[in-house]
């Protein structure tokens with residue numbers, strides 16, 4: 001790897017701490033006949049550890065310059081396949097058709113510049129991911145895990161909490177990476193809820209969340225002015241709020257009820 005020209009634009013900060021790699025893999029309660037998707041194997045550090053515990057590993061790597069490095073570092077791992085493509089442009093549902101598995105996971109040290117699009121793609125794929133364990137920028141991890149009223153609480157927090165229980169695993173120092181990034185990181189697990197709250201329309205729910213949080217300083221009356229405000233008020237009153245409340249104070253259950261009430 002000595003001559004490798006790391007691309008900052010691709011979020012290429014490779015994990016060089018064996019202890020951290022083992023801890024990431026240990027977060028996941030792997031079950032029989034498992035398939036793990038890894039986004040961005042880089043030089044294969046995490047992939048090698050995953051290949052030891054999972055039945056099969058499928059990786060997506062955008063940078064074809066890593067092909068020979070990965071060939072070499074994964075030569076002993078017969079259960080790993082790498083697709084050299086942009087994960088965001090890949091049709092994962094189609095790629096998974098050739099696999100037989102009982103338990104699906106996603107484990108990755110994510111390229112930070114596309115953390116949210118990756119998570120959104122994974123959720124909207126409708127694939128049954130049992131456990132998603134990812135390394136993200138520490139501030140982003142705090143946001144995933146934020147509670148109503150906290151500064152970090154936003155539409156993505158509510159969206160994620162609808163589908164998953166969020167577990168903060170551990171913090172990773174910037175010194176564990178090559179090259180060293182400017183921020184610390186956090187490993188976080190998203191654990192699929194057995195039962196989600198009933199929702200009429202998931203797309204409408206997501207749009208409502210984006211609108212409710214659109215302007216951080218504005219209250220619900222302003223951010224949701226294109227919706228039926230009488231119905232919004234009716235729901236809010238049940239929880240002792242009115243239209244002057246800000247989205248960041250409202251919990252998941254209220255957003256679900258708002259979405260179900262407002263959806264025609």
Ligand code: SAM
Nearest residue numbers: 013014015040041042060061062086087109111
């Ligand atoms: N897994 C390695 C590790 O932990 O050392 C590398 C992680 S590094 C933070 C992120 C990796 O994602 C890089 O290998 C980068 O080339 C890759 N990557 C960046 N954008 C990508 C994309 N759109 N699709 C697939 N891989 C991508």
